[in-house]
Amino acid sequence: MNLTIKEQLSSPGGVLKFVVKHNTIFIFILLLIFSALISDVFFTSTNLSNLLKQVSGIGIISIGMLIVILTGGIDLSVGSMVALLAVTFAILVNIVVLPLAILITLTIGFGLGSVSGYLVAYQKMAPFVATLALMTIARGLGFIYSKGSPITFKTPGGEFMSNFANNSTLGVPNIALVFFLIVILTMVMLRYNVFGRLIIAIGSNEEASRLSGIKVNKYKFLVYAISGALAATAAIIVASRTNLGSPNMGMAWELDAIAAVVIGGASLNGGKGTAINTLMGVLILGLIGNILNLLNVPSYPQQVVKGAIIIFAVLLQRFESK
Numbered sequence: 001m002n003l004t005i006k007e008q009l010s011s012p013g014g015v016l017k018f019v020v021k022h023n024t025i026f027i028f029i030l031l032l033i034f035s036a037l038i039s040d041v042f043f044t045s046t047n048l049s050n051l052l053k054q055v056s057g058i059g060i061i062s063i064g065m066l067i068v069i070l071t072g073g074i075d076l077s078v079g080s081m082v083a084l085l086a087v088t089f090a091i092l093v094n095i096v097v098l099p100l101a102i103l104i105t106l107t108i109g110f111g112l113g114s115v116s117g118y119l120v121a122y123q124k125m126a127p128f129v130a131t132l133a134l135m136t137i138a139r140g141l142g143f144i145y146s147k148g149s150p151i152t153f154k155t156p157g158g159e160f161m162s163n164f165a166n167n168s169t170l171g172v173p174n175i176a177l178v179f180f181l182i183v184i185l186t187m188v189m190l191r192y193n194v195f196g197r198l199i200i201a202i203g204s205n206e207e208a209s210r211l212s213g214i215k216v217n218k219y220k221f222l223v224y225a226i227s228g229a230l231a232a233t234a235a236i237i238v239a240s241r242t243n244l245g246s247p248n249m250g251m252a253w254e255l256d257a258i259a260a261v262v263i264g265g266a267s268l269n270g271g272k273g274t275a276i277n278t279l280m281g282v283l284i285l286g287l288i289g290n291i292l293n294l295l296n297v298p299s300y301p302q303q304v305v306k307g308a309i310i311i312f313a314v315l316l317q318r319f320e321s322k
Contacts, residue, residue: 075224083248084141288305
């Protein structure tokens with residue numbers, strides 16, 4: 001491995017090519033250095049813990065977004081599903097035992113994702129249209145079921161989840177550990193599991209995959225269902241951290257998830273992307289937000305910065321492909 005890196009660096013233009021190929025890692029390192037220089041509180045345990053807590057929810061739906069994008073699709077409904085499922089979990093945790101509340105919420109998330117998957121895979125609806133419709137429906141249902149107001153946890157089960165979400169294990173926030181576990185499982189799936197290999201193949205060349213005997217519709221259906229289940233997981237985590245479910249949760253999270261996946265080097269055309277790079281993309285977005293907060297930059301300019309970074313990431317992809 002070391003020899004390969006040396007050969008890459010020693011080739012004409014090797015250093016530039018190496019930096020471009022691994023740009024996500026270099027951007028992350030540069031942001032860490034910059035953060036340390038502008039603020040002496042950045043590397044404190046409190047700030048780092050808050051940073052990990054803030055990115056965990058978006059990180060989980062970003063992994064779901066990744067597997068959808070690998071097939072050449074897109075899921076615009078995940079942010080709204082987080083809101084609806086957070087409200088759903090808050091209602092359930094107050095009326096049933098905690099394990100059942102979690103199971104039902106995950107099942108509903110899987111079911112909502114299945115609706116998008118069915119429309120895209122079997123009804124040949126454009127992913128953008130199908131998930132945009134579900135995004136609107138889910139947000140509306142969230143407001144209907146909650147009557148426009150947050151629903152607070154009022155039972156021992158809710159208190160347990162709140163304690164879990166706000167505490168740490170070995171210095172790492174518990175919800176970040178859940179996020180990291182999902183990243184690891186996705187890495188293993190994409191690299192070593194048949195399912196992961198097939199969704200990458202479908203994204204690379206859907207028609208060739210179909211002619212090879214792969215049940216393309218089945219796998220496209222499943223990736224949206226899994227994305228829905230991960231949105232439910234994020235909803236449980238976010239609701240538990242704040243001790244309530246609100247229909248206003250997850251606003252524009254689908255855009256942050258897409259940004260994280262793209263910054264991580266995934267292709268919106270499908271067939272290219274990794275879980276570890278998506279993790280780096282999530283952390284980069286989190287770092288940028290953290291830096292701007294430390295500099296007391298208002299929220300609106302932060303959106304401009306995120307948009308500029310997405311453009312920069314896509315341009316880097318095009319440069320790398322050339």
